[in-house]
Amino acid sequence: MNARAVFLDRDGVINASIVREGKPYPPNSLNDFTYLPGAVEGIKRLRQAGYLIIVVTNQPDVATGLQKKATVELMHAQLYKDKLCDDIKVCYHIDKDLCDCRKPKPGMLLQAAFEWGIELTTSFMVGDRWRDVEAGNAAGCSSYFIDYQYQEREPTGPFKRVRSLEEASQCILNEN
Known part of the structure; x- marks a missing residue:
């Protein structure tokens, strides 16, 4: 266990979210799936520095029928x-499923750490919602919060x- 990773939420971190009434939603189709400015460059710099890039994303709209898994x-x-x-x-569950993978639980990060030999205490989580930050903290990572001032609670920890x-990505690279 000596690999280092940067865990990334997907929507609002790598690609643009659709914000309605102050709340973020995933893109509806591949046509709506657009990378945020600077995201590709930031990921490439992290990869060049030797970090694994692991996307950890909740996609509950599949469970509720609002989105197709395909x-x-x-x-x-x-x-x-x-x-x-x-x-x-990917976690396709909703909160009431009580799974171990849905953020803010750290299940997806722990699974990736096991599969890839990742040292979580030298890894990072980057997200735009409280669930992302709290999952990163629960897994033992250092967490970054992209604050879009959504109409929801802020992360704790x-x-x-x-x-x-x-x-x-610049902050992470400057820490090393």
């Missing part, structure tokens, strides 16, 4: 095609506030 998988195929990640962990994945 559409989510097309978006993930695009991330792999563009070489923007080493692995993608330690985190660094940033404006983008690009800024988070």
